[in-house]
Every structure is written in structure tokens, then in C-alpha cells.
Amino acid sequence: MxxxxxxxxxxxxxxxxxxxxxxxxxxxxxQQPDTLLITCSDSRINPALLLNAEPGELFIVRNIGNTVPHYQPNKGSTQAAIEYAINVLEVKKIVILGHSNCGACAHLYHEHVEGEPELPHVDMWLKYLEPAKNAAMLAVHADPSKNIFEMTEKHNVIISLRRLMGYPQVQERLVEDKIAIYGWWYEIGSGKIEKYNYATNNFEAVM
Ligand SMILES: [Zn+2]
Incomplete structure (x- = not known):
């Protein structure tokens, strides 16, 4: 301290x-932030540093595994923050920022060993990431050269994008072309950011 x-x-x-x-x-x-950023609680992600953002620019929601739960009224802090960012702050952009070496994604493949700490809340939260694990397993089955963890991290971003589009306030603004939604994946070791391309269904280097 x-x-x-x-x-x-x-x-x-x-x-x-x-x-x-x-x-x-x-x-x-x-505050009048332009962008809602949804990212992982991971200490290695420093959004202000990574995006050279000043205070007031980013409205940030962080949770374990940068995931967006299904829309359910009156449920959970991530949903509340999304609602506030859209309905009150009227953000124009939403970015879901996933990352490499994500402990949350890796935990999906971890078998609990006796003597390790019990993580009931983490386990419950990570159920939102299970569909990403399933999609990653299919992707690696189809192309074994792909890395299962990277695939899980990227599918988690894609699935979270889809869930976000199920939020009524997001749907409304998408129809009116008042909001844009992006999925990014950040590689910690190289500093590279890849952006999800909806048309090709692939992640592509930003620069
Ligand atoms: Zn993470």
C-alpha cells in the first residue's frame, strides 16, 4: 500500500x-464519455495506458473474463452499468476488450484438485463463458493448429457481442444507427490488438 x-x-x-x-x-x-469499454479485471489490462485515454473518455465495466451475461431485467452489476452507459451517458461506441493469457478462460479447462481453494462465485460467473469453450473446442477440432485458449478468449468476445445485441436499449440504437459495437482481443506479450470483423468472422490486426 x-x-x-x-x-x-x-x-x-x-x-x-x-x-x-x-x-x-x-x-x-x-462526465460525457464517448465509449463504454467492457474488459477483464485482469491487472495486466490498463485501458487508459493501452488506449492513451484521458480521465472522462472511457466508461469502464470490468469483470472476470470480460463477459456480457444474457439480458435479464434487474440482474447484476454488468447489466446495470451497460444500462447506465447507454440510457444516461448515451455512449456512441461499445468495445468488448478480451485478452491473451486470460485466467478466466483458462480456468474453464481446469479440473479442481483437492486442497486448492474453492471458488464458488468464480465458478458460477464462469458459466457465462461455457459457450465460448464449446465454440473453441469445435474450432480447434476443425483446425488443430489453433490455440484452444486463444480461441476461447476470442469466442468469448464474439458471444458477448451477440449477447449485448440482445439488450433492448442496444437493439434500439443499432436499428437507429446511433451506436457501434466492437470486439477486440489484446495480446499482452506483443501489445497487438486484433479487431473482430463481422463480415469475415475473423479477428484482424488493427495496425
Ligand atoms: Zn482475463
Whole structure:
């Protein structure tokens, strides 16, 4: 904690905050983010750093495995955050950002060994990722050169995109062309981002 508080926070106050005081004054009046970003809780994902985003630019929802559950009224914090981002903040873009080496996706293949900690809440949440595991297994069956974990991470993004499109407020705005939805996959070791192409059903390098 000392490092975060003494080095981290004090450095923020004396450098970034001082240099951006006008921005923080403005942000204290309210927020108008353009983009809802749904990503994993993983500590290696730092959206502001990765996308060079300033405070106020991204409305971020994080959960284990960057997944979007099926639409169910009055259920869960991810649904509440999506509803708020769309109905109140009126974001124009939604990005689901999956990533390589995702522990949540890998956990789907892990057999519980006696003596390991029980993870009832994680196990329950990861049921949302089961369809991605099934799709990945089919993909690897069809082409054994593909990596099962990468396939799971990517199918998880695709399935989450589809589920997001089942949210009534998203459907409405898609029909009116008021929102765009993207699926990205970020490779931690290389810094590469691949974007889902709806037409080809493939992930393609952004640059
Ligand atoms: Zn993850």
C-alpha cells in the first residue's frame, strides 16, 4: 500500500493532476464519455495506458473474463452499468476488450484438485463463458493448429457481442444507427490488438 499511496498517489498529485487541473475542474461538473469499454479485471489490462485515454473518455465495466451475461431485467452489476452507459451517458461506441493469457478462460479447462481453494462465485460467473469453450473446442477440432485458449478468449468476445445485441436499449440504437459495437482481443506479450470483423468472422490486426 505504501508504494501506491506514497509514490503513486503523491506523484499523481504533483505531476498529472497539476498539469491537468483544467480538465479535472471540467470533469468535476460531470462526465460525457464517448465509449463504454467492457474488459477483464485482469491487472495486466490498463485501458487508459493501452488506449492513451484521458480521465472522462472511457466508461469502464470490468469483470472476470470480460463477459456480457444474457439480458435479464434487474440482474447484476454488468447489466446495470451497460444500462447506465447507454440510457444516461448515451455512449456512441461499445468495445468488448478480451485478452491473451486470460485466467478466466483458462480456468474453464481446469479440473479442481483437492486442497486448492474453492471458488464458488468464480465458478458460477464462469458459466457465462461455457459457450465460448464449446465454440473453441469445435474450432480447434476443425483446425488443430489453433490455440484452444486463444480461441476461447476470442469466442468469448464474439458471444458477448451477440449477447449485448440482445439488450433492448442496444437493439434500439443499432436499428437507429446511433451506436457501434466492437470486439477486440489484446495480446499482452506483443501489445497487438486484433479487431473482430463481422463480415469475415475473423479477428484482424488493427495496425
Ligand atoms: Zn482475463
Amino acid at each position: 505504501d508504494k501506491l499511496q506514497q509514490e503513486g498517489y503523491s506523484k499523481f498529485l504533483t505531476s498529472y493532476f497539476e498539469e491537468h487541473q483544467e480538465l479535472f475542474d471540467q470533469l468535476s461538473q460531470g
